[in-house]
C-alpha cells in the first residue's frame with residue numbers, strides 16, 4: 001500500500017504517514033459493508049438509536065483530542081476545531097432520534113389499506129473534502145447510519161486524521177465490523193471506485209463542482225442516487241438602510257472564516273452605491289483586526305491555507321487584481337495569506353465569477369434593489385448568501401428573489417444541523433441536514449393490502 005505524508009499546514013512539518021487504499025482495498029471494504037448490512041438494517045430501532053447516542057457520547061469525551069488533531073492536520077484555529085468536534089457530536093445525537101421516528105404513511109385508498117415504508121439503501125459511499133473534514137463527514141454518515149445503511153467514507157487526501165479517529169471511536173461505541181468504514185485514499189482511486197462499485201447504492205459527495213459533475217455522470221451509469229454539495233460564490237448584499245456598522249463588523253468573518261476555504265464564504269460583497277465609501281471605511285479596520293496566526297492560540301481567528309499548491313492557486317487570482325487593502329499574515333513557515341479585499345473590478349473578472357476558496361473578497365456597488373438581485377444571481381453558483389437591511393419587506397422580497405439554498409438576513413448563518421443545507425444551480429443537488437436528511441438515505445416503498 002502506498003502511503004502519503006500528512007503535513008501540518010501551519011508549520012509545513014510532516015505529522016504522520018497514512019496508507020492510501022487501492023481499488024482492491026476499496027472492494028474489500030465495500031464487501032465487508034455489504035455483508036454487515038442485513039444485520040445492521042435489522043437492529044431494533046431503539047437499539048440503533050442507543051448505539052448512535054453512545055457514539056455521540058464517546059465523541060464528546062474525545063472532543064479536545066479531535067479538535068487538537070484538526071488543528072495539526074488542517075490548521076484550523078482551536079476555537080473553530082472545538083466547535084467542529086462538538087458539531088459531530090450534536091449531529092450524531094440529532095440523527096439518533098431517527099431510527100425510532102422513521103415512519104411511513106397510511107394513505108386512504110379504495111379496496112384495502114395502503115402503507116409506505118422508508119427502507120435503507122444498503123451501502124452508502126461518502127466522499128469528503130479537506131476544508132471541514134469532521135463536520136462534513138458527520139453530515140453524511142450520521143443520517144445514513146441512522147436510516148439503517150452501512151457507510152464507507154473517503155476523507156480528502158490531505159486531511160484523513162479526524163475521520164480515521166472517528167471510525168475508531170465508532171468501534172469503541174459498539175458498531176459491528178463493516179457498518180462504518182473509513183478508507184483514506186485518492187479521489188480517482190477510492191472515490192471513483194465508490195461511484196463504479198455496483199454494491200454502493202448512493203454517493204454523498206462534497207467537493208468541487210468539476211469533480212461533482214464527474215460523480216453525477218458516473219452515478220448515471222447505474223442510476224445510483226447521489227447528493228452533491230459543491231462550490232459557491234455567495235453574495236453579501238448590503239443596502240443603504242442597513243446597520244452599516246454591524247454589516248462591516250461581520251463581513252470579514254463571513255468570508256475569511258476557515259481562511260476563506262468555505263463553500264458558503266460570502267466572497268462577493270454588494271453594497272448600495274450611496275454608502276459604499278462609508279462601508280469601506282468601516283470594513284478596512286475590521287479586516288486589519290482579523291487575528292491571523294498560530295492556530296493553537298485561542299485568540300486566533302484565521303489560520304493558514306491547506307497546502308502550498310492551494311496557496312499558489314489562490315495567489316494566482318491576485319495577479320493584476322485591484323487590491324484595496326489587506327490584513328496581516330505571519331512570515332516564515334506555513335501556507336499563509338492575509339485577508340485581502342478587492343475593489344474596482346468588473347463583474348466579468350474571474351475574481352468575481354470563480355470560487356477562489358481563499359481569503360479574498362471583492363466589493364462591487366449596486367444602484368437599487370433590482371440591480372442587487374440581478375448581480376447576486378449573476379453566478380453559476382447558488383449556495384448561500386446574506387442580506388443586510390432594516391426594511392422587513394425588502395428582506396422578504398430579496399430573500400425570495402436570490403437563487404441560493406441558504407440565506408441569512410442581518411446575519412451570516414449557513415449551516416445549522418436543524419435546518420436543510422444545499423445549493424441551487426451548480427452548487428449542488430439534494431439537501432443535507434435538517435429534519436428530513438435521513439429520507440435521502442432511504443427508498444420509499446408502497447404496499448397495498450387488499451381487503452378481499
Ligand code: NAD
Nearest residue numbers: 128129130155156187188191192207208211229230231263
Ligand atoms: P475536490 O472536488 O477536489 O475533492 C473532494 C473530494 O473528492 C476529495 O475527497 C477527493 O479526494 C475526492 N475526489 C477527487 N476526484 C475524485 C474523483 N474523480 N472521483 C471521486 N472522488 C474524487 O474538492 P476539494 O478541493 O477537496 O474541496 C474544495 C471544494 O469543495 C470547493 O469547491 C468547495 O466549495 C467545495 N465544498 C462544498 C461544500 C458544500 O457543502 N457545498 C462544503 C465544503 C466544500
